[in-house]
Amino acid sequence: MDTLKICVAGATGWAGSELSRAISDAADMQLVAAISRSQAGKTLGEAIGVTGLTTPILGTVEDALKTGPDVFVEYTKSDIAKFHILSALKSGAHVVVGTSGLSNEEYDEIDRVAKEMNRGVLAVGNFALTVVLLQKFAEMAAKYIPHWEIIDYAHADKKDVPSGTARELANRLSKVQEAKLEVPLEQIEGPKESRGARLQGSQVHSVRLPGYVISIDVIFGMPDQKLILRHESGSSAEPYVNGALLAIREVGKLIGLHRGLDSVMKF
Numbered sequence: 117m118d119t120l121k122i123c124v125a126g127a128t129g130w131a132g133s134e135l136s137r138a139i140s141d142a143a144d145m146q147l148v149a150a151i152s153r154s155q156a157g158k159t160l161g162e163a164i165g166v167t168g169l170t171t172p173i174l175g176t177v178e179d180a181l182k183t184g185p186d187v188f189v190e191y192t193k194s195d196i197a198k199f200h201i202l203s204a205l206k207s208g209a210h211v212v213v214g215t216s217g218l219s220n221e222e223y224d225e226i227d228r229v230a231k232e233m234n235r236g237v238l239a240v241g242n243f244a245l246t247v248v249l250l251q252k253f254a255e256m257a258a259k260y261i262p263h264w265e266i267i268d269y270a271h272a273d274k275k276d277v278p279s280g281t282a283r284e285l286a287n288r289l290s291k292v293q294e295a296k297l298e299v300p301l302e303q304i305e306g307p308k309e310s311r312g313a314r315l316q317g318s319q320v321h322s323v324r325l326p327g328y329v330i331s332i333d334v335i336f337g338m339p340d341q342k343l344i345l346r347h348e349s350g351s352s353a354e355p356y357v358n359g360a361l362l363a364i365r366e367v368g369k370l371i372g373l374h375r376g377l378d379s380v381m382k383f
């Protein structure tokens with residue numbers, strides 16, 4: 117069996133270290149390089165506590181790409197992500213993006229370069245299989261129920277609002293239709309913020325409180341009935357591992373940018 121050579125940028129982070137452990141256990145994958153500025157020079161095993169994991173940690177994408185990965189996983193921060201992704205594409209790697217916060221304009225450029233290089237990019241705002249299912253169920257519901265609102269819950273110190281998952285959901289639902297409002301926002305009496313933010317045709321409310329981890333509700337309302345779809349995550353990065361492994365295995369079959377894990381799942 118051919119093994120896929122993988123480089124993980126952000127391999128020492130909360131999400132990247134959990135994924136790196138799983139890659140190092142996968143018989144069809146070889147973790148050839150890791151990127152972290154603060155741990156450069158160590159082996160990944162030393163940095164994340166895995167005995168025998170000798171993958172080198174490099175401090176820059178240029179050095180990491182010299183190992184010739186087939187698939188580059190971007191799991192760092194939005195300010196450096198585009199540079200990493202374009203560098204990886206130009207080196208001939210396919211790319212899986214887990215990092216949140218890239219703009220649509222940045223994705224347009226990534227798509228252009230991926231097509232020029234004949235390589236695939238799979239960008240997934242949330243790798244958890246249960247979130248992918250919530251998104252699909254919500255898309256089905258939005259075809260039949262024109263009234264909905266999204267509530268995004270997270271721990272008190274999460275700065276970004278709404279969450280990447282809420283943004284991705286609003287984006288997907290906007291392709292079905294815009295949520296209807298019985299009272300238009302300009303006719304609201306009282307503080308308009310009470311109705312949440314209008315994001316791509318959905319009202320989105322972000323709750324940030326101690327005691328919450330990460331969860332999301334999308335509520336569809338009809339006269340005298342409602343449908344509530346809820347997803348709740350625990351505090352570990354484990355829910356994101358299987359989806360990311362699937363993305364790594366499938367991205368080589370793609371050309372250009374594809375968004376959402378459902379691009380490589382059968383429904």
Ligand SMILES: NC(=O)c1ccc[n+]([C@@H]2O[C@H](COP(=O)([O-])OP(=O)(O)OC[C@H]3O[C@@H](n4cnc5c(N)ncnc54)[C@H](OP(=O)(O)O)[C@@H]3O)[C@@H](O)[C@H]2O)c1
Pocket residue numbers: 125126127128129130131132151152153154155175191192193194196213214215216217240241242243244280356
């Ligand atoms: N798609 C999903 O399902 C999913 C799931 C979880 C998280 N995420 C997203 O994934 C990203 C990472 O989250 P996290 O919680 O794992 O973050 P984290 O724990 O802060 O880890 C960040 C990792 O990136 C590295 N890094 C940061 N800036 C870098 C730079 N300029 N150059 C090279 N390496 C850099 C860090 O190492 P050094 O600081 O040593 O460089 C570290 O290894 C975030 O955007 C988060 O929202 C997505």
